[in-house]
Amino acid sequence: MTKRILIRGAALADGTTTDILVADGLVAELGAGLSDAGASVVDAAGLIALPGLVDLHTHLREPGYEHSETVLTGSRAAAIGGFTAVHAMANTSPVADTAGVVEQVQALGDAAGYVTVRPVGAVTIGLGGTQLAEIGAMAQSRARVRVFSDDGKCVSDALLMRRALEYVKTFDGVVAQHAQEPRLTDGAQMNEGALSSELGLTGWPAVAEEAIIARDVLLAEHVGARLHVCHVSTAGSVDVVRWAKARGIPVTAEVTPHHLLLTEDLALTWDARFKVNPPLRSRDDVDALRAGLADGTIDVIATDHAPHPVEEKESAWSDASFGMVGLESALSVVQASLIDTGVLGWVDIARLLSSAPAAIGRVAGYDRGIAVGAAAEFTLVDPSASREFSTEELRGRSVNSPYLGMTLPGRVMMTVHSGYPTVVDGEVVATEFVAAAAAESRGFTRG
Numbered sequence: 001m002t003k004r005i006l007i008r009g010a011a012l013a014d015g016t017t018t019d020i021l022v023a024d025g026l027v028a029e030l031g032a033g034l035s036d037a038g039a040s041v042v043d044a045a046g047l048i049a050l051p052g053l054v055d056l057h058t059h060l061r062e063p064g065y066e067h068s069e070t071v072l073t074g075s076r077a078a079a080i081g082g083f084t085a086v087h088a089m090a091n092t093s094p095v096a097d098t099a100g101v102v103e104q105v106q107a108l109g110d111a112a113g114y115v116t117v118r119p120v121g122a123v124t125i126g127l128g129g130t131q132l133a134e135i136g137a138m139a140q141s142r143a144r145v146r147v148f149s150d151d152g153k154c155v156s157d158a159l160l161m162r163r164a165l166e167y168v169k170t171f172d173g174v175v176a177q178h179a180q181e182p183r184l185t186d187g188a189q190m191n192e193g194a195l196s197s198e199l200g201l202t203g204w205p206a207v208a209e210e211a212i213i214a215r216d217v218l219l220a221e222h223v224g225a226r227l228h229v230c231h232v233s234t235a236g237s238v239d240v241v242r243w244a245k246a247r248g249i250p251v252t253a254e255v256t257p258h259h260l261l262l263t264e265d266l267a268l269t270w271d272a273r274f275k276v277n278p279p280l281r282s283r284d285d286v287d288a289l290r291a292g293l294a295d296g297t298i299d300v301i302a303t304d305h306a307p308h309p310v311e312e313k314e315s316a317w318s319d320a321s322f323g324m325v326g327l328e329s330a331l332s333v334v335q336a337s338l339i340d341t342g343v344l345g346w347v348d349i350a351r352l353l354s355s356a357p358a359a360i361g362r363v364a365g366y367d368r369g370i371a372v373g374a375a376a377e378f379t380l381v382d383p384s385a386s387r388e389f390s391t392e393e394l395r396g397r398s399v400n401s402p403y404l405g406m407t408l409p410g411r412v413m414m415t416v417h418s419g420y421p422t423v424v425d426g427e428v429v430a431t432e433f434v435a436a437a438a439a440e441s442r443g444f445t446r447g
């Protein structure tokens, strides 16, 4: 494993062409015509160098659901997607509601070595929605948890939500809310509208999301604590967040790649790969979400990578689990929905998928992007590539991608994490090499 890498002729997000010299985990030099006799050289002509992507919303499933994903397999999926850090959601078994579980998840991430794994702590014990979890203990643990979420379930009790916001405020944490009013979505299967009536599926009204966001931004204002809204999916939600930001409320919001590209009519296929929480919405909602990114209302794009085994997805629509894998396809879907449509440029993408999510999760080292002296966390993307997305592209344990059979643009050719490559020539580096490099890098940074 080399400690020095010389990337030749990459384009930065702003279009500047540069060489990048990586040494001992850091970006050592930037500029044209760099040389280093001891470095491995990578020809990056035609490739865009983006800062390492940071996912605020990943389900790694370990402990407990290792048949769907493990920290190792999910980390490999993240690396091939261009990610160098992910936040692992708490809906595992046992739930990540104690210092012990979050420390275990972080240790598994360190051992895998592909990405920085930042555990998310549960807000309530067992995601049960009735008693606060050991939020302080998780924050003070070795995992130093800063993001707390019952994702998959909504913290629907307003008093518990208030108390959680008060608690996280004491250590600069954030509550990431899965906004879904449970009584309004009992048995819901897809977006509520003409199509849900036609198909005879119980509808999931937009107001079930919007009402919780409206309540929570007011609670965040009252408490003066940071609120983050997970997977915003409706035009009305964008309006509520826009209103809250205009009032100065400390709220941030995320949107998933799938809600930026796919629409509810995919339910006509009865293929449960398109069944997700929150559900795919209308074309007008997709347009409003894109506009919300363009005007700064929505702060980040997060995958909500939700692996499920085949048997949970090949059943009848109403019996199937909610969720889609998304790490491997995220950047391509973002390119298709935002770059190739002219809505945003690569500089925006670098903010939405790297510096902004890192800032919300308080992940150090991402505030300057690709800069001399910063940690070497970046990915090289070929934006001119195009391929039919198939299971061959997936590196996680589950194959429930909604994009199988679709043609998607762009491809991650290389990912560098902590100064060592995790993806080379569009393929994930073998586990043993990455684990060894990770151990070496930790020795280096701690020494």
Ligand SMILES: NC(=O)N[C@@H](CC(=O)O)C(=O)O
Residues within 6 Å of the ligand: 059, 091, 151, 152, 153, 178, 275, 276, 277, 278, 304, 306, 307, 322, 323, 324
């Ligand atoms: N987003 C999803 O559709 N699924 C998530 C959690 C959830 O139900 O939101 C999962 O953990 O599978």
